[in-house]
Amino acid sequence: MDWRDIYQKKLMTADEAVKTARSGDSIYFGLNVSIATVLTDALVRRASELRDVSLVGSLLLKPQPYLAEEMRGHFFLKTMFLGDFDREAYRRGMADVVSLHLSQYKTFIDHAGAADIAFLDVSRPDSRGYMSYGISGGAMYNGVRERVGKVILQANDRAPYVYGDQNYIHVSEADGIVEASMEHDTLLLPPPSEREKNIAAYVVEQIPDGACLQIGIGGISNAVGYSLDQKNDLGVHTELMTECLMYLAKKGVITGKRKTLHPGKIVMAFCMGSKELYEYLDHNPLIHAMGYDYVNDSYVIGKNDNMISVNNALMVDLTGQVHAEGVGFQQYSGTGGQLDFVKGAQLARGGKSFIVLNSTLPGKNGREAQSKIVAAAPPGTPVTTPRADTQYVVTEYGCVNLKKLLFKDRARALISIAHPDFRPGLTREAKAAGLL
DSSP, X not given: OOHXXXXXXXXXXXXXXXXXXXXXXXXXXXXXXXXXXXXXXXXXXXXGGOOSEEEEEEOOSSOOXXXXXXXXXXXXXXXXXXXXXXXXXXXXXXXEEOOOBGGGHHHHHHTTTOOSEEXXXXXXXXXXXXXXXXXXXXXXXXXXXXXXXXXXXXXXXXXOOOOOTTOEEEGGGOSEEEEEOOOOOOOOOOOOOXXXXXXXXXXXXXXXXXXXXXXXXXXXXXXXXXXXXXXOSBEEEEEEEXXXXXXXXXXXXXXXXXXXXXXTOEEEEEEOSOHHHHHHHTTOTTEEEOOHHHHTOHHXXXXXXXXXXXXXOSEEETTOOEEOSEETTEEOSOOBTHHXXXXXXXXXXXXXXXXXXXXXXXXXXXXXXXXXXXXXXXXXXXXXXXXXXXXXXXXXXXXXXXXXXXHHHHHHHHHHTSOGGGHHXXXXXXXXXXXX
């Protein structure tokens, strides 16, 4: 049978598609940008008929109706990484999060995030009947598909067709297809501040031509990317495809010519940014989407010579422990892929790992600013990167390499890049703790 006939046979409305859901089911609906919103909206319309339905997804970029207070008892979110809106649901007790490196995402979907049904946002079919996983689906869709009993596709004419290994599903492999025309959520960062540019300058001077980049999300990481426009033949192996990487690729700075793994390709797992960035992904032969289990595998990352990893932190203590996901018992985001790339970059020949952060956090209610270089984090604060793995730490006051330093030397080095107003206090605390 021709794939077009199969496609027509499997077409249904969103309301018809969600009739298969039952109370107590677990349903995977996507991540960040690639979310099957047309299907989840239809599921909400059935809320009065459903109880205790677990929804599996992550990093939501806008409010979702299934997390409204009136949906309590009907829907509950399970996630690997909190965004602004799933974080708010977590604080209200309508969501829970797991601590897991992105490279281990299959552990999540095998256990805490196991699903019965998958709702997948995909592109429209190509000439052979294959649909692409779109903007961010390459990160997890393949693993999810292997583990669920039923797959419903949201065939979205706004979803770009993104190339990559195992980044497609054929119409014959779907249990149902719902056509949609849905704009994807965007994430627009403000232009880098002067302080962020100053921090970026310390990193940029250590990045050689031909280096392979992983750049995390955030203002400082963004500033690093935009500051690389005078480099040559950079490559990319990153979990997150960002606006600044598109900027470098369009300028011809990113070519991938010198990459030792997947030369000539921007390897990514997912993407967040502007509509222009999403359109850039569409049928772009430079883009190569793959799953977290490959992209974030430290040993795979280490096969890229001159691998440069740039990630953000909330605070760093005087022994070099990096706290990037929460403060105390207040979870802010998630474990994510930071340690995957910290380790991977240091396994690479010529590789370097950078943790970047502003030296201070502005105070609230008229209080003084707080130092983000701390003697010790508050009790309960999760350690995202252990001190044994931390290499370069960078603030606007300098860049220090902690690798192989004794504790006393580490403390001195980190105090030297703290805000000058906090250095005397940090020195006193370090001496009281026996670190100096």
